[in-house]
Amino acid sequence: MSTLKVGIVGLPNAGKTTLFNALSRAGAQVAPYPFTTVEPNVGVAFVPDERLYKVADLAGCEKRVPATVRFIDVAGLVEGASKGEGLGNLFLSHVRGVDAILHVVRAFEGLGVSHVAGGTNPLRDVELIDTELRLSDLEILEREIEKTKRVAKSGKKEEKAKLEGLMELERIVENETAPAKEVVSRKLLDYLPEAGLLTIKPMMIVLNVGDEFVEGTEEELSVWVEERGIPLVKVNAEVEAELAELEPEEAEEFKSEMGIGEASLETIMRSSYQMLGLITFFSIDSGECKGWSTPEGSTASQAAGRIHSDFEKGFVKAEVVHYHDFTSCGSFALAREKGLLKVEGRDYVVCDGDVIHFKFAPTS
Ligand SMILES: Nc1nc2c(ncn2[C@@H]2O[C@H](COP(=O)(O)OP(=O)(O)OP(=O)(O)O)[C@@H](O)[C@H]2O)c(=O)[nH]1
Ligand SMILES: [Mg+2]
Missing domain, CATH: 3.10.20.30 (Beta-grasp domain)
Structure with missing residues (x-):
């Protein structure tokens, strides 16, 4: 059974790698210019779970190792990526193999940090990425449909059914606003192209508000996500990345000084776990208590x-x-x-x- 993973996507300079570092403490390169990330960064984040500590206390285990979620941080996606713009096809090939998508959207001003699409505008950015993912899926489906049409001419029943399945998938990806997954029946999944479709993967949106949050910019986005039933979490990626570099006690102190309450990172990790359909079981062995993730x-x-x-x-x-x-x-x-x-x-x-x-x- 391969390990499931969450792909972090978004425009360049949205703070994807900053968030990836906050989650995984991997220290990957972050910079104020677009396309800092070329090769994907892969890292794991521990999933906070109170139960692990209770089990470990009762079992007298000193060592506690929480379950993890695997994240992959890829290159920024730009308008036209599905047609090869930016690092287009490279990006899309890296993200196609993930099992769920964490879409980072920039809501911070960041004057020294260029914005490839103009000023801070979360709704425009989300729609831009959404369009690219759809176009890329449609291109894959089109190719598959053409191939199947040629074979279906011979009149084979299975090939005709496949053609109908692919055309239905095409209709869904083209027209449905809700996460397409909700409307894809089990039967249709049999006809998924081998490369997979991005738009039917579970998705959540992380709004990177930063210190210079542009107030009011998230309102239209809130309506957009609500209509589609997509979870939205706000995070200050930069502060979270800095906190991740501190020792846990120092981080706690800093948090209470800054008045940072509900940990957004924990929410992101839990939502990621849910998107991947993972559950946790525990093992106790040689003074070690561990949490393990496994698909439901x-x-x-x-x-x-x-x-x-x-x-x-x-x-x-x-x-x-x-x-x-x-x-x-x-x-x-x-x-x-x-x-x-x-x-x-x-x-x-x-x-x-x-x-x-x-x-x-x-x-x-
Ligand atoms: N002010 C502010 N700056 C941020 C925040 N998050 C990230 N940045 C800065 O924005 C720049 C880009 O951040 P990255 O994490 O490299 O962005 P990315 O989305 O991975 O960018 P690419 O790899 O180029 O696609 C860096 O200079 C970060 O320090 C934030 O919350 N507030
Ligand atoms: Mg990056």
Whole structure:
């Protein structure tokens, strides 16, 4: 099972890499000129989860490792990218393989930071990117339709069905304002071009307000996202990136001095997790308590594979205690005594919050 990832997209100089650094603490290059990022930056962000700390405390684990989300920060996209403008096709090929999209929109003035489309105008920028993603999808669909038409001439039933499926997808990408995903039936997904479609990926918008937030610019955008049911989070990417470089205690101090409350980064990470359809299970081993992400619906053996491929290959059984039972009992042993520990086979469907101990036989 490959690791799911979120692609960070937006215009050049929107603050994509700044946000990426805040999320992943990766220290990637940030600069006030467009196209600073050429090769994608890949990094992971820890997903804050109170439950991990409770489980670790009860299990007496010193070491705690939260589950992670993988982010990929790509080159800025500009008008005409679908036709090769800017780093057009390169950008689009990097982002096509992601599983969800985090769209960064600039709402800060930033006089020393050029804006490729003119002044600060979040709604215009969002629409510009939205159009490019659609055009790029339509181009892929068109190519696929032409190819299928040629084959469908031979009269094969499956090819005709495929052609109809592709044409329906084309209609959806062209006309639907809501995230196209909502209107794409399961059956249609069978006809998705191999390259994938950007507009049907789950998306969230991050409005980078900065210190020089241009008041009022977000109102039209709020209406736009509401109409489409797209989540919107406001963040000051620059401050968050600076905070990410501090030690946790220092960061807390700074936050209370600055009056920074609700952590936008946490909201972004949680929303990203949701967009990817991930759930968390916990493991306790040799004084280490870890959170692991796995796609919703994963079986026990697939979840075991998230820890180590040997666990999946040599899977024997999973001892499972749900988080609520674990915290009420305080340990695996007590949960076992109370009959709250379940022994599950490889096809057991893992629940969010399961504390799992895998038994496996070594494979050679
Ligand atoms: N004032 C202000 N400047 C910001 C903020 N976020 C980012 N910047 C600055 O904007 C410039 C561009 O930021 P990047 O993170 O490199 O932008 P990017 O979207 O990755 O740009 P490309 O890689 O060129 O597409 C840098 O000089 C940042 O310091 C912010 O919230 N406020
Ligand atoms: Mg960048």
